[in-house]
Amino acid sequence: MSKELIRLHNLCMAFDDELVLDNINLYINDSEFLTLLGPSGCGKTTTLRIIGGFTTPTSGDVTFDGVRINDVPPHKRQINTVFQKYALFPHLDVFENIAFGLRIAKVPQAEVEERVKEMLSVVSLVGFENRRIDQLSGGQQQRVAIARALVNRPKVLLLDEPLGALDLRLRKDMQNELKRIQQQMGITFIYVTHDQEEALTMSDTVVVMNKGRIQQIGTPEDIYNEPKNAFVADFIGESNILNGTMVRDNVVKMYGREFPCVDGGFAPNEPVDVVIRPEDIDIVPVEQGQLVGTVTNVTFKGMQYDIIVDFRGFKWLIQTTDYSPEGGRIGVRIEPEGFHIMKKSEYSGMFGDYSSYSEEYEELADAGVEDEEESEDEE
Amino acid sequence: MKNKLSRFSVPYVVWMGIFVVAPIIIMVIYAFSNGEGGFTWDNFAQMGAYGSVFLRSFKLALIATAVCLLVGYPVSYWLSREGASFQRIAMVLIMLPMWMNFLLRTYSWMTILENNGLLNQLFHKLGIIALYNNITGSEIEYFSMIGTQGAVVLGMVYNYLPFMILPIYSVIVKLDGSLIEAARDLGADSVTVFRKVILPLSLPGVLSGITMVFVPSVSTFAISRMLGGGTELLLGDLIERQFLGGAYNPQLGAAISLVMMAVVVICMLVMNRFGEGEEQAVML
Incomplete structure (x- = not known):
C-alpha cells in the first residue's frame, strides 16, 4: 500500500456566506491518479485551488506529508498546476515557458537545457523549443503546460479540466498520454473534470462531488457498479x-x-x-x-x-x-x-x-x- | 491584390487628402524654398542657430515623459488591483480634467504658480517663506516657480499624465489572472511575478503611453509660453514665431517642423522596433 501524501480534514469553504465546500475529508496517496468528478459548481475546482494554495479554506486543515500547509503560499509548495486555459506566458517561447520554474529556482543553464529537453520528449514536442505560444495548436499548448509543471519535479500535479478545450479525438489521445506520463513520472495526479468517462478511463480513485460534498470515493469500478446514491448513479453513466x-x-x-x-x-x-x-x-x-x-x-x-x-x-x-x-x-x-x-x-x-x-x-x-x-x- | 476602395471610404480619403497629406506636402515645399519660391537648403542651414532650442525641447519632453512613467505606472498598477467600483470612479477622476480645454487648465496653473499666486500666498501664510529666509539668510518675498523649466515640465506632466495612465492601466487590467497564478505556482514570489510576468506583458501599454506623452510634449508651445514665461523657448514656440511673430519666416518654420517631425517619427520607429512582437499594444 502506498503512503498517504495529502489529507484534507474537515475542510469548509464559504464565499459570502455561500457554502462551497461542506466538510470535505479526503486523503490522497503518493503516486495515485485521483479524480475529482462532479457537475459545475460542485466545489471540485475550489478543492483543487485549496490544495494548490490559491485559496485559503474557511476552516479545516490541509496537510502535506503530515505537515499543515494551510498558510503556505503556492510558490513554496511542492505542487504544480496545469491550468484550465493553460495560462502559458505569451511573451516567452516554448523553451522559456517550460524553463520558467527552473529559472526562478536559479538552476544552472546546462541543467535547465537538459531538463527542458527531457520534458519536451516526455510530452512529444521535441523541435518546438523556439516556437511562440500563439503558433501552437490547443493540444500542443496543453503539452507545454504539462511540461512546464512537470519540469519542476513536483510531488503532486494538479490538473484543472485540462482537456476541456480540446476536440473529442485529441481528448482521447491526451487521456492516454496523461495516464502514460503519470505512470512514467510516478507522481500523484489530482485531476478535476465534469466528464465521467474521462474520470473512469484514467483514475485510480474517483471522488464524486456535488453541492460541496463528497458523494462517493472509490475505484472507477466501485463507483460505476456500486453507486452510493441516486446522484452518483445518475452522474456516472445512464x-x-x-x-x-x-x-x-x-x-x-x-x-x-x-x-x-x-x-x-x-x-x-x-x-x-x-x-x-x-x-x-x-x-x-x-x-x-x-x-x-x-x-x-x-x-x-x-x-x-x-x-x-x-x-x-x-x-x-x-x-x-x-x-x-x-x-x-x-x-x-x-x-x-x-x-x-x-x-x-x-x-x-x-x-x-x-x-x-x-x-x-x-x-x-x-x-x-x-x-x-x-x-x-x-x- | 485588388485594392478597390469602397465608395463609403471616399469622404474619408478626400478628408485625409485635404487636411493631412496636402498640408504635409505644402510644408515640405515651403521648407525647401526661399522667399521667391526657388529651391534652397538655406532653411536647414539656418537651423543650427536653434540647436539649443531643439535640445531643450527634447530634454524637457523626456523629463516630462519619465516623470509621467514613474508616476503613471505605479498608479495604473495599484488601480488595476482595486475593486471594480473604485476603478470606475478613479478613471472618471483621471479623465475629468481632460474634458476641459487644456488652455484653461494651464491658465489655472499660472494663477497657482505666480509670484503672488495661490501657492506663494499659502507658503506665506504658513510661514514657510519666513522660515526659509531665516535658515538661508536670504530675503525673498516669494519662491519663483513660474517661468522656470520646472513649471514647464509640471505643466506637461499635469496635462499628459492621463495619456500615460490609460494605456498602461488598460493593458494591466486585462492581464489574465491565471498567468499570475501560474507564475506563483511555478515558484515566483510577488516581486518575481511582477518582474517576469506583469512588467514584460505591460510593455505595450508603456510604449504607447510613452509615445502619447512624448510626442505632444516635444511640440507643445502653449504650456511653455504660459508657464515658462517666454524665457524657456521651446520648438513649438520657435515654430509659432516664424508664422505669427515678428520673426515672420514661414520657410524656416516649415523646415523646423519638418525636422521635428522626422526626429519624432524616428524615435517612434525605434520604440516600435524595441517593442516588436507585442502586437497587442493599446492605441487609444
Whole structure:
C-alpha cells in the first residue's frame, strides 16, 4: 500500500456566506491518479485551488506529508498546476515557458537545457523549443503546460479540466498520454473534470462531488457498479432509478412484484432506490418478461439503440442491439446482478426517470454545463 | 491584390487628402524654398542657430515623459488591483480634467504658480517663506516657480499624465489572472511575478503611453509660453514665431517642423522596433 501524501480534514469553504465546500475529508496517496468528478459548481475546482494554495479554506486543515500547509503560499509548495486555459506566458517561447520554474529556482543553464529537453520528449514536442505560444495548436499548448509543471519535479500535479478545450479525438489521445506520463513520472495526479468517462478511463480513485460534498470515493469500478446514491448513479453513466422495497436480503420488490437480487444488509421492508443500468436489461418476448412495457422512443446510437420504454408511467432507458419498433409491447428480464440497491438519500426521486428524455434535451444540457464552467473561471 | 476602395471610404480619403497629406506636402515645399519660391537648403542651414532650442525641447519632453512613467505606472498598477467600483470612479477622476480645454487648465496653473499666486500666498501664510529666509539668510518675498523649466515640465506632466495612465492601466487590467497564478505556482514570489510576468506583458501599454506623452510634449508651445514665461523657448514656440511673430519666416518654420517631425517619427520607429512582437499594444 502506498503512503498517504495529502489529507484534507474537515475542510469548509464559504464565499459570502455561500457554502462551497461542506466538510470535505479526503486523503490522497503518493503516486495515485485521483479524480475529482462532479457537475459545475460542485466545489471540485475550489478543492483543487485549496490544495494548490490559491485559496485559503474557511476552516479545516490541509496537510502535506503530515505537515499543515494551510498558510503556505503556492510558490513554496511542492505542487504544480496545469491550468484550465493553460495560462502559458505569451511573451516567452516554448523553451522559456517550460524553463520558467527552473529559472526562478536559479538552476544552472546546462541543467535547465537538459531538463527542458527531457520534458519536451516526455510530452512529444521535441523541435518546438523556439516556437511562440500563439503558433501552437490547443493540444500542443496543453503539452507545454504539462511540461512546464512537470519540469519542476513536483510531488503532486494538479490538473484543472485540462482537456476541456480540446476536440473529442485529441481528448482521447491526451487521456492516454496523461495516464502514460503519470505512470512514467510516478507522481500523484489530482485531476478535476465534469466528464465521467474521462474520470473512469484514467483514475485510480474517483471522488464524486456535488453541492460541496463528497458523494462517493472509490475505484472507477466501485463507483460505476456500486453507486452510493441516486446522484452518483445518475452522474456516472445512464441509470434507471426506481422506488423499491427491500423485502428481505436478496429480494427487492418493485411494481408490486418481487425480484431476486444480490444485495443485502437492509432492514426488512426498508424503502430503497433501485438502480438498473440500461445495458443490464434484456429484451424478451412479452410472455417471458418479468415486466411488460410499451416502446415510446427509439434512437439509433451507432453501437446500440437507445429505446425508451414506458412501464406503468415510469419511463426506462434500455440500451440494446436488437431493434424494437416504436409503439410495440416488449418484455424485459433483469439478472439478479443487474439490480443495484441503494439506501434512500436526499437525491431519491430526483434522477433516473427518462420521461423527458430526448436528444435535443441532452445537447442543451451539455451546452449549459460548459457555459457555466466559463463563468466560473471569470470569478 | 485588388485594392478597390469602397465608395463609403471616399469622404474619408478626400478628408485625409485635404487636411493631412496636402498640408504635409505644402510644408515640405515651403521648407525647401526661399522667399521667391526657388529651391534652397538655406532653411536647414539656418537651423543650427536653434540647436539649443531643439535640445531643450527634447530634454524637457523626456523629463516630462519619465516623470509621467514613474508616476503613471505605479498608479495604473495599484488601480488595476482595486475593486471594480473604485476603478470606475478613479478613471472618471483621471479623465475629468481632460474634458476641459487644456488652455484653461494651464491658465489655472499660472494663477497657482505666480509670484503672488495661490501657492506663494499659502507658503506665506504658513510661514514657510519666513522660515526659509531665516535658515538661508536670504530675503525673498516669494519662491519663483513660474517661468522656470520646472513649471514647464509640471505643466506637461499635469496635462499628459492621463495619456500615460490609460494605456498602461488598460493593458494591466486585462492581464489574465491565471498567468499570475501560474507564475506563483511555478515558484515566483510577488516581486518575481511582477518582474517576469506583469512588467514584460505591460510593455505595450508603456510604449504607447510613452509615445502619447512624448510626442505632444516635444511640440507643445502653449504650456511653455504660459508657464515658462517666454524665457524657456521651446520648438513649438520657435515654430509659432516664424508664422505669427515678428520673426515672420514661414520657410524656416516649415523646415523646423519638418525636422521635428522626422526626429519624432524616428524615435517612434525605434520604440516600435524595441517593442516588436507585442502586437497587442493599446492605441487609444
